[in-house]
Amino acid sequence: MNLQRLLGSAFPKASGSWIWISILLAALGCVVVFFALQALPGRARKFLIAAVTFLAGLFYAAEFFLPVDPKTDENFLTFAVPTVGNVINVLAAFTLGLGVFSLVRIHGTKVVKLREGWENSVVLLLGIVVMAVAGLEFEDTRFYRSLFRDVLNSFDAAMFATLAFFIISAAYRAFRVKSAEATLLMFAALIVMLGQIPIGQYLTHWLPEKGSYASLFRLDNISNWLLITVNAPAIRAIGFGLGIGGLAIAMRLWLSLERGAFFEAKADN
Amino acid sequence: MSNPLQRLESIDRRILYAVLLIIVVVGLLVPIPLPLAVGPQARGVYEAIENADPGKIVIVSTLWSASTQGENSPQTRVILQHLMRKRLRFALIAFGDPQSTTLAQELAEELARENSYEYGKDWINWGFRADIAGTLKGLVKDINETIKTDSIKKRPLSEYPVMQGIHNVKDVGVIAEVSASGNYVSWLGLVVGSTNAPFCYAPTSVMAPELYTYLDSGQMKGMLFGIKGAAEYERLLGIRGFTTRAITPVSLSLVLLFVLIGLGNYGMYAAKKRDQKGANG
Numbered sequence: 001m002n003l004q005r006l007l008g009s010a011f012p013k014a015s016g017s018w019i020w021i022s023i024l025l026a027a028l029g030c031v032v033v034f035f036a037l038q039a040l041p042g043r044a045r046k047f048l049i050a051a052v053t054f055l056a057g058l059f060y061a062a063e064f065f066l067p068v069d070p071k072t073d074e075n076f077l078t079f080a081v082p083t084v085g086n087v088i089n090v091l092a093a094f095t096l097g098l099g100v101f102s103l104v105r106i107h108g109t110k111v112v113k114l115r116e117g118w119e120n121s122v123v124l125l126l127g128i129v130v131m132a133v134a135g136l137e138f139e140d141t142r143f144y145r146s147l148f149r150d151v152l153n154s155f156d157a158a159m160f161a162t163l164a165f166f167i168i169s170a171a172y173r174a175f176r177v178k179s180a181e182a183t184l185l186m187f188a189a190l191i192v193m194l195g196q197i198p199i200g201q202y203l204t205h206w207l208p209e210k211g212s213y214a215s216l217f218r219l220d221n222i223s224n225w226l227l228i229t230v231n232a233p234a235i236r237a238i239g240f241g242l243g244i245g246g247l248a249i250a251m252r253l254w255l256s257l258e259r260g261a262f263f264e265a266k267a268d269n
Numbered sequence: 270m271s272n273p274l275q276r277l278e279s280i281d282r283r284i285l286y287a288v289l290l291i292i293v294v295v296g297l298l299v300p301i302p303l304p305l306a307v308g309p310q311a312r313g314v315y316e317a318i319e320n321a322d323p324g325k326i327v328i329v330s331t332l333w334s335a336s337t338q339g340e341n342s343p344q345t346r347v348i349l350q351h352l353m354r355k356r357l358r359f360a361l362i363a364f365g366d367p368q369s370t371t372l373a374q375e376l377a378e379e380l381a382r383e384n385s386y387e388y389g390k391d392w393i394n395w396g397f398r399a400d401i402a403g404t405l406k407g408l409v410k411d412i413n414e415t416i417k418t419d420s421i422k423k424r425p426l427s428e429y430p431v432m433q434g435i436h437n438v439k440d441v442g443v444i445a446e447v448s449a450s451g452n453y454v455s456w457l458g459l460v461v462g463s464t465n466a467p468f469c470y471a472p473t474s475v476m477a478p479e480l481y482t483y484l485d486s487g488q489m490k491g492m493l494f495g496i497k498g499a500a501e502y503e504r505l506l507g508i509r510g511f512t513t514r515a516i517t518p519v520s521l522s523l524v525l526l527f528v529l530i531g532l533g534n535y536g537m538y539a540a541k542k543r544d545q546k547g548a549n550g
Contacts, residue, residue, distance in 0.1 A: 079410075081407055081411075082415040083414075084403060085407035085415055086407070086417075088400040089400045152335065153368075153372075156335035156368075159336060160335075164289065164522065165285070168286075168289050168526060172280070172285060172529040175534075176533060190527060194523075198305045198517075199301075199520040199523075200523075201305065218306075220308065224309070228485055231478050232482040232484075232485050235479045235481065235482045
């Protein structure tokens with residue numbers, strides 16, 4: 001808890017006008033760091049970013065692996081978990097801003113240079129501005145609710161609903177019995193789907209639900225058996241593979257070994 | 270391709286779209302009363318909420334937008350209906366898509382009016398969080414410090430009666446996530462091991478098959494399999510709502526799919542037979 005006290009005294013909780021002064025100082029600090037990074041030579045910048053990445057990643061690893069006090073179930077880093085979580089939320093929110101900036105830059109350029117399809121870009125940019133203004137300034141008004149519920153929600157739902165049409169068309173063309181494997185796959189899929197819908201369940205609803213050998217032939221029970229006994233181990237195997245792959249990628253990112261990392265090209269020059 | 274049977278192999282997609290549209294509209298207008306078996310997955314969610322400790326809070330996490338509201342909205346609705354029927358206090362939290370918090374809140378407000386649930390006393394909205402992992406790690410240690418303020422009145426959580434005695438995930442009775450994404454990995458990896466609260470999941474149908482491994486291991490106590498899961502839940506609650514009606518067009522669409530797959534294969538078989546005849550003769 002000494003670390004907590006030390007940090008608490010170094011950064012006391014701000015209140016009143018001190019909050020704004022703290023925000024201003026933090027913003028100024030960010031600007032200074034940004035320009036300092038720009039002024040650094042490529043290799044030094046890469047080293048600095050790798051060091052910060054490592055330290056940031058080290059926090060959760062250390063907090064997880066270091067032994068805890070059995071009385072409190074905490075170690076000396078645990079107190080900082082909520083704060084670090086909030087910091088990550090702020091960083092993640094910045095990425096939303098980055099996405100908007102990127103959209104505006106790409107589509108703004110398209111409109112200014114009147115490239116093909118610039119009319120669509122105008123609609124997109126207008127949509128962003130109108131929705132942002134409505135959300136920020138008129139959140140409790142009918143105008144915003146109408147934009148959100150009647151326009152955005154409807155468009156979003158309609159876009160996704162069209163998938164049903166494509167799925168029907170794609171399944172009709174793709175599910176062809178051309179080999180033993182394809183036949184097996186098709187019948188398994190048919191049983192699973194039939195077992196999930198009332199019409200399919202109706203075909204064998206006269207059989208007992210459980211407690212008898214006859215229940216094994218109910219379509220919903222066969223469907224459940226396929227999902228639990230056949231599908232689950234396959235998914236588990238894929239999950240193991242993905243987990244190991246994810247761990248390897250996480251280690252590479254944490255240790256800045258990933259090729260093509262930001263600034264790497266500049267650092268090598 | 271002169272033989273009409275062989276044409277079954279390549280039906281114009283516009284015909285397929287039109288038939289599907291008709292089937293969905295007719296299915297919504299004329300529901301077919303068919304029996305729906307309640308699977309162990311939906312029963313698992315029901316029992317988790319039914320047996321929840323009333324002294325604890327239930328977390329309803331949402332990660333969906335209007336695009337998947339056809340499935341995720343009824344799932345959220347039935348879970349909230351059950352919570353309100355049991356008079357359990359609950360907290361909404363949203364990840365992934367900022368739309369999620371508004372859509373879930375609208376549902377909660379509608380049901381709260383019907384069930385005399387008071388905001389701040391019986392339920393609360395913790396709002397949208399951009400980062401999943403950091404937030405979940407924080408919830409394990411200290412909910413008030415991680416969430417800080419609610420998303421409607423922007424007041425500190427500790428001021429609300431609904432948050433009395435709630436400090437971290439050990440004070441949570443059930444965790445239910447309604448999602449269009451694979452967020453369950455974060456909940457299972459970062460939260461579920463730190464609490465005795467059962468974890469239930471309500472994904473879209475396309476995602477459901479990958480979750481059976483966690484149901485099998487017992488890490489997930491129950492699951493609502495898309496809209497069908499929501500319809501099963503309505504049956505458990507004794508309600509005949511929109512979901513029960515909506516299951517008819519879902520059923521009919523799948524029947525259409527089976528018929529089309531059959532026709533396509535028959536057309537392929539007919540074409541192959543004609544080619545063989547041509548080669549022989």
